[in-house]
Amino acid sequence: MRELTYLEAIREAMQQKMRKDSRVYLIGEDIAEYGGAFGVTVGMLEEFGKERIRNTPISEEAIIGVATGSAITGMRPIAEIMFSDFITIAMDQISNQAAKIRYMFGGRAKVPLVIRTAGGGGTGAAAQHSQSLEALVTHIPGLKVVMPSCPYDAKGLLISSINDDNPVIFIEHKLLYKNKKCIQNVPRQMYEIPLGKGDLKREGSDISIAATSYMVQKSLEAAEKLSQEKSIECEVIDIRTLRPLDIDIILDSIKKTGRLLCVEEAPIFGGFMGEVSAQVSEKGFDWLDAPVVRVAGRNCPVPYSLVLEQEMIPGASRIEKGILDLLK
Amino acid sequence: MGNDLKAKKLYITIDGYRMEDKFSGLDDSIKIEMLRKMYQIRHFENETEQFIIRGMIHGTCHLYTGEEATAVGAISAINDDDYITSTHRGHGHCISKGADLNIMMAELLGKRTGYCKGKGGSMHIADVDSGNLGANGVVGGGIGIATGAALTCKMKKNGKIVICFFGDGAANQGIFHSSINIASIWDLPIIYLCENNVYGMSTSVKEAFNIEKISDRKCAYGIEGLTIDGNNLVEVFNAVSHFSGECRAGRGPVLIESLTYRWRGHSKSDAQVYRTKEEIRQWVEKDPIERYKRILIGGEILTEKEDKDLEKEVISQIEEASKFAMESPFPEPSEVEDDVYA
């Protein structure tokens, strides 16, 4: 095994699938010579050529429409939307078309489509390039939604997403792509991580933390600190697949700890963790010693200035405070 | 138009469009003012580049260097109270529309004295009071907004018009089509000004279009349109003057394609693998500032010495702006939810 960054793991998943399956192709903006806005597809044009690394004009709606149309007729597209903020431009094609086709057609069509996109803030890119819009897509029946938090998961989950016969929104995090702190051993061979399975990233007995994407890393940071400084042992659950949701892994954990803190980057109002919280109180009320609490983004657009951005997006210290408050 | 043009001086654009040479009738002071604006943009962008290199810009910036004639020529040809919408590459439009350089620079550094109180940054600078309805982080995001501003002008019969700036890349968004069609059927007073700088990020217009001229799309909407030399301030000024008159007379909208070139990388980080140094060099030779300056000096509107002094004045103005920006305070964390209403 060798160590890969998150970005390299994602690239390797696509390369390996493309070598094996000629139906898999990439479509998106600046993905060819340029290698994608974040460098994920660097070198892929050289290996696979223009036919399969399809650079498009700036036309998000058409990217998803074209990918969907080719998916129901025998191809297996991976569409890249440069920033997750721009899925809104393609929302008709995602929500009314790709997500609904299989069901609406009485199961007589399949949509093997992966939409890869970069979400999240922390880069100073401000209100229209920093959003965490997963709640928009998790609300729509017919979409699977995946948010990997580390290189190993990114590769296995992307391979499963490509192998899936249904539309998957695969939301990557900008701060993970080249993050040296999150480099991991990643097997060379292809492997799948099943969609719909969460993962315990850290075992603990005092409190459970359920988190998504980059917030998993931030939660682990807070957990380590509290373990060393206060001997508080947090169990950190990486939700990984938001839909279908593995609620059992969370319920199993609260059976042990009796407390649940949910951590996400998106604004708290109407966020995905509201769903987790509701399901846990419906199904796990008896095991809870305290209400489920959320640490999430503030209810405002992502601001530009670093001072404000850090106030909007939760970091390890806000998570730490959330843990301590919940243990009081 | 044929007859009345005989009395007035005629101007013919690169694609053969004939119009009045309004530029030649301008006061010398206005002609010099336009050069000052071009210098302001050039040096503002040079300074911004330095801030980027020094790691003082938290987000990204898209520099307008090399495209100055388009913003200055177009915006000088409309009235102060007319509207514009700008793009992610918006510093040039903003300065041309009369923005305060100190307040702009403060926004880039994320300071509370900036145009957006540090909440917007380069991609969201707006100055609604001066008619600048905002830069935009979404490619094509301003096209609908500009069309709506033109609807206001028409409904209020206030005689104002709108210039909608957008890039070649934005011309392939769906909203380009649907907005221009609406403006056409409602005769809205708006100039759609496509800044064709050869690339949308890494994608060249050759790769993104199968037509020679983006302005040829005028046919699809039954409107006027033309392609102009966007590095020639005189041509931009004349074309926009002419069509702003048409728009005010109820004969809008129009689609103008302005040919220019971005000298710098697309944004903060861009290895520019998609173009050659030679191509860049050829366009730098068509420097819009150098060309315009030669016209003014050749026409004895300005001496070499006056030109140098003007540029020096601008440079110290920009230094002043940086100083103001650096000395300004950052916002307080408690300001994060100001202007949140729901």
Ligand SMILES: Cc1ncc(C[n+]2csc(CCOP(=O)(O)OP(=O)(O)O)c2C)c(N)n1
């Ligand atoms: C809807 C949308 N898609 C993609 C992007 C990323 N992006 C920012 S600028 C840009 C290129 C824009 O090209 P063009 O419109 O020609 O303007 P230019 O940068 O050349 O001035 C791209 C792809 C974006 N900001 N918005």
Ligand SMILES: [Mg+2]
């Ligand atoms: Mg362009």
